[in-house]
Structures are given as C-alpha cells and as structure tokens.
Amino acid sequence: MGAKSKVLIIGGTGYLGKRLVKASLEHGHETYVLQRQEIGVDIEKIQMLLSFKKQGAHLVIGSFNDHLSLVEAVKQVDVVICAVSGVHIRSHQILLQLKLVDAIKEAGNIKRFFPSEFGTDPARMADALEPGRVTFDDKMVVRKAVEDAGIPFTYVSANCFAGYMVGGLCQPGHILPSRESVTILGDGNKKSIFVDEDDIASYTIRMIDDSRTCNKTVYIRPSENILSQKEVVQLWEKLIGKQLQKPYLSEQDFFNIMKGQGYEEQVGLTHYYHVYYQGCLTNFEIEKHNEEASALYPDIKYVKVEEYLKQYL
Template structure:
C-alpha cells in the first residue's frame, strides 16, 4: 500500500538544481509549492516566467521574503517537507547562510517532518580541511547543518557530487564546458576517480528520499556505480564516441596549486574545489558509513543516465 505523499515546499526552485527538483516533485505526484520571493518580480523576468511554467505544470506558487519572517513561517506551514536549493556557488550567488532564516521559520512552524538544505555537492561534513577561499562553501553548509541539528529538525543531506553539465562536455577541463578542440589538461595522472550525476537524476533521487525512513537524519550519497570515473576514462570515452584523438597535457599537483595565485576570488575557489576532487579524490576516498546511504542502491528502479549517453549530446 502506497504511503501518503508529503506536501513539498521548494525554495530556490528557479535555480540550476531547483528547477529539476520542482519537476521531479510534480512527476512523482507530490503536492508541490514553490517559494516566489517578493523581490523577484522587480528584476528577473526569466525567473518569473519559469515560475509561471511550474504553475502550468501544477505547482502552487507561494509568495514570501527572507526579510519577512512571518511570511516564511506561513509558507513553511503549507508543507510537510521543505527542500532548499539556493545557490551555494560564488559565481552565481552565495546564499547558503540565508537558510538560517529558513531554519528559524521551520522551528517556529513546528510542522515540518523533513528539511533538505542546499547541499548537493561534496559532503560538507568531510571538507573541514578544504583550502581557502573555497572552504567558505563547506563552512557555511556546516553552519546550517549545526543550526538544523540544534533545532532538532529532521533532515536529509544530499551529496550529489559532480553535476554532469559542468564536467562532462569539457572532459573536466577547468576552462571549458564543451569538448576540446585538440587537447585537454589532465589533473595529475588523470586516474583519480570522481562521481558524475545527471542533473535530472539529482532531482529524481532527492524527491525519492523525502518520505523514505531510511534517509531520515542521514546523508544521501549519489554514487551510481557506472558513473564513478576518472578524468582519463572520460577522455577515452570521448575518443571512442567521437572517433577523434585528444592530446592530453598533464598538470602536476604543485603547478595546479600554484595557478591559484594569478586568479581572482572566483577562480581561486574553483581551483580549490578541483584540487580536492581530482588530486585528493575527496568524492571517492571514503566508505559510506552508518550516517549515510547510497541512492542507486536504495532506488534501483531509477534508470540513471550513464555518462557515455550524457556525452553524446556534445558530439
């Protein structure tokens, strides 16, 4: 017998990940509310139109503002589950700590049975050693986690690893989102394993988890086994699919770290994150312990996108 599906409030629904979560929530049959920030209509017609497209699909728009605590409380009271997908990347907008206001609203409302804060990348709880200035992303997420747990709000943290759109087209080259014109830079020997996930699958797994007792107060890791790949394997995959040879240029660890000195703040953050992923292997150098579960094992019915299929769109 199917359990009653939770009502879901999605904050940050017009963002890169948020829009996928909204669609997944609707597709999986949840009564779906999307927060519409009161300030939005003043400056961003594209986001307003996206919100209206969600409305046409069946979502309900809820107007509120982070500068108005009462409006947040009222929005939260409409739902059983709150999912936040506010941007945590500095080249868009770094709004992670705004979630502390959402935590306060959830605490006061008292009805929310699960909160999924904006995580979706590397597991912030494992990145206490991260390089500055990029560590701000992880430090802020840990600050939000601490507030959630101190408020005794039930939670699930989603660690989605590498969004395929940012990595697959350019074969993980730091400077490109599209296939190389002849050569690609390999980090170290190019053999460190990372994890790549289709963005739509991130939305699907996230919504699958919200009513699942197995994910309560745990981290949900998206580690689909076929998508645990090294950069060198991605290059070989591209060569096989395209029939083109790619020249590889190795970047020693010390040279990659030294490149940070000539970059602006945003570039330095990017280099730091790439270093942890492709030199340290921070996505794959640990076993999922008692505090975590793995999405593709919990939900084998999800036919996740393999990276060879994802790569074909670039050819």
C-alpha cells in the first residue's frame, strides 16, 4: 500500500469540518487545516485550531481574498476537502468555492477535490422549488467549474445529518426530541436517510485514496438508517416508554407556514418539503457508475438511529 495522501481541510473549525480533521488524523493522514486570516478575534475558533495543532495537524495561513495564499496552501497537499458552511446562501459559499477551484487549477497538483456538498445530491434536484433550489443550483455551478477545470473529484451525498434531523424527530426548528408531541410531516411515511456526523467524516476520509470513488458521486446510505419520520418517532417512543401526540401537517399547511418566514428560513423549509413530503433521498436507485459508502467500507460500524437517540435520554 502506498503512502497516504496529504489532506488540506477548508472550514476545519465548522460543524462537519472539525470532524473531518479528527477523522483524517485518526486515519493517519498528514493533515493540514486552513487558518483563514479573516478569523480575527474569534477565540473559540483560534483555540480549536490550536487543539488541532496539538493533535498533529499543520495550520496553514491563507485567505479567500488572497489568491496566491490559497495556491500556496494547496501546493502543500494531495487532496483538498472543502467543508465551508452553506448557511450564508449564494453570497458566500459559492464564491469561496469558486475561488478555491481557481487555486486548485493553478496549483495543478491535486489528485482529488471534495467540494462542500455532504447533503442531498444537487444533480437530482433540477425541479426543486424556490427558494430552496438556490443551494442546489449553486452546488451545480461549483461542480461545473470543477469538471471544466479537469480536477479529479468526489461528490459526497451524506443525506440527513443526524444531529439536525434525528434529534428533532425530523421537525423543522427542533434539535431535541420532545417527550410530549411531534408534528408529522405529510403522512410521515416517506423514507429518509440519517447519518451520524462522525460517520460522514469517517466515510469521507476513507474515500481519499480509493480509486473506486474518483470522479464519482458517493452516497452514504447505511441500510438500517433508511427510515420514515414515523419510524424515527416509534424508536423514540420505544426508548421513553411513552406514546407522543402526533398532529399531522398537510402539504398545504406546510406551504402556508413557509410563506410567512424569512428568505433563509424558506430555503431550509423547502429542503424539508422535498425530503419529507416527496421522499427525494430515496426515490431513486444509485447508478452503476456511482457508489454507496457503506457497501464500499462495510468495516465501518455506523451509528444506528436508535443508538443515536439514546444520548437524549
């Protein structure tokens, strides 16, 4: 087996980024984390970066406002993983990633790039509703830039982050499970896919030196975590030994609620609509030219939804 790739993680202090740094180090990769000059006096991020350094990571100074600094950072590694948050719609994430693509193209040495996706596969969301489709459209712009530049890539579709979806029993605006009631979206029977965030990082890092994942979309679909909202609720009820009240929210009522929200809230709610009213994560088969992560790496013992819920007891 050859030497493991050197990895640069962009957005290493973020929600998924910090897990990617941890997984990269645990898997024995020489790991670099971009320390952005714009970090200012954000003491929590500074301390996190210093903790990475203590664990063996290299901190690389760079800025999205300084093209040459990005090029120099990229030249130090073999693989770049971008985990820049998507909370700043269009005005932020897409611009940063396009700058990163330009730097990777100029550096010319990267054997794999993982753009910041890690959710619903945007290639399947051409018919997504406004305003939520903006996130999918933006990701497709980044994909086109990557492919036009001839950069080897892996797109990771991790479906639903367990912390955001399982914790709140699949309800928008909730991250802790209620012991009293839960609003069922639609009929509650559309299947979704839930993945522990640490598992997302572990699967992603395993893909780095795997030729089977190059220039492909890899879906993380652990079979026992393909569940409907009702099934998630049932697991929680089993754990607490109590039945919850379950009011149902029709599609029209969901849209009425969404219309009264601000722009970014509407973007997020549109995603809930496609997942829980349309079943967009499970209404297709993975093509032969793409891959499924838990099949590629059966040795990874992923966290099952029931186990994930136990932490809330």
